[in-house]
Amino acid sequence: MLGEIVDYEDYDYREFWSGKKRSYEHLSEIYALKKLVSKKGKRFIDIGGGYGRLSSTYINLFPQTVLLDYSLKNLSVAKKELSKRSKSKIFFVASDAYDMPFKNFTFDFAISIRLIHHLTQPQNFFDEISRILTPQSFFILEYANKRNLKRMGKFLIRKGAENPFFYEPSMIGKNIYNFHPKFISDKLKLAEFKILKILSVSNFRLNFIKNIINPEILSKIDNIVQLPLGLIKTGPSIFVLSQKRDEKIEKISSAIEKIPWKCIYCKSDIIDEKEDELICNQCGAKFPIIGGIYDFRKK
Ligand SMILES: C[S@@+](CC[C@H](N)C(=O)[O-])C[C@H]1O[C@@H](n2cnc3c(N)ncnc32)[C@H](O)[C@@H]1O
Ligand SMILES: [Zn+2]
Known part of the structure; x- marks a missing residue:
């Protein structure tokens, strides 16, 4: 078994992000991606990209961009919005992230934000990403961090609270998993990725702080602390920039018009x-x- 799919067809994911409630997290994620995405190569893919919420950070950087998601509903929303804003070629692909319809070495940059928390087979997922990337290309992963400050605090104060230091993923809701940073870095290494940079994101995701500081200001402060706190990885959301190892391969076709x-x-x-x-x-x-x-x- 490769892994399961969490179906978003009957769920309004855009609604989840509408209004002010999660503006702080959204803006903090945009700041994080802006620091990590760079114009390297020809083809970019956002895996589990949903309705393209984060597309402003990459939309016109690469000659070709693929937005891949299992949900046709999310992709239709994305297509409507992005087709207007995109100056370069953008493809919308409905597919399982565990088994993507591309030849080996198709992409030069991949990102996957808020997808892995749905996946029970992270190693299969990382191996698949490694397969479709060219040697020395880049991958940004976001994962929900089980060993975050709030959880550590709870564990110390409250009897019976789950141990956040335990290596294996924890299921924190239906189809939602949180991961230990060491677990993620081990699995990335097994898939031939070398970690280059780590950001700790949404560090102030606490209602009493979010209620008193407006999201624009709070996300600006988050932007400042993301890199230093990345050293200790205490935020609820961690962004990892990694690079696929070098490897000798036959010449990759330079024809860029078509997706292989x-x-x-x-x-x-x-x-x-x-x-x-x-x-x-x-x-x-x-x-x-x-x-x-x-x-x-x-x-
Ligand atoms: C929480 S949303 C994140 C969307 C986007 N990355 C963002 O941050 O706004 C998770 C997305 O993963 C997609 N998804 C879940 N399981 C998948 C799978 N096995 N393959 C591809 N997409 C999947 C869902 O359809 C959904 O759009
Ligand atoms: Zn066939």
Whole structure:
């Protein structure tokens, strides 16, 4: 088993971020990404990118950008918004992040924010990302940190509170997992990633602070402390910039116009692109293009 999918089709994820309630976290995440994303290479992918909430940090940096998510609903919202703002080519792909429809070495930069907290097989996920990245390319991961300051405090004060120092992931709600920093760095290393930088984000996610300081100011303070607190990793959300190791590979095709698709069933890369579908030349599988969204969800 590769892993499960958490279905967002019947959930209004944009609503989750609307209003002022989570503005502080949203702005802090934008600050973090702006520090970590850089224009390196040709192809960029946001894995589990939802409706493109964080797209302002990368939208026109690369000649080609892929927004991948399992939810057609989130992707449709993204397509409507981003098609207007994007000056470069942007592809919307509905797919399972554990089994992505791209050839090896397709991307030069990948990010995945707030996805891994839904995944029970992080190692499979990291291996898959490593597979689609070119050697020495970059990956930014955000994960929910179980060993954060608030949890450590609770553990010290409250009898019976869960031990945040325990290495294995904890399930903190239905389909939501928090991770220990050491667990994440071990798994990234196994997938051939070297950690370059760590930011501790949303460090002031405490209601009494959020109620008295406005989100713009609080996120500006967060921006200042993200790097120093990254050394001790005490925030609830951790951003990790890592680099895939170097490796000798045959020349990567420099043709940039087309995405090098791969069939998710037979793994062939001979895919014919028609106006409203992709067809695998080897096994005959068909992948519809629905309203401009490439649909690779398994039937
Ligand atoms: C909490 S949202 C995060 C979205 C976006 N990264 C953000 O920060 O706004 C999680 C997203 O992961 C997607 N998702 C969950 N499991 C997935 C899987 N196995 N493969 C691809 N996407 C998945 C959901 O559809 C949802 O849009
Ligand atoms: Zn096939």
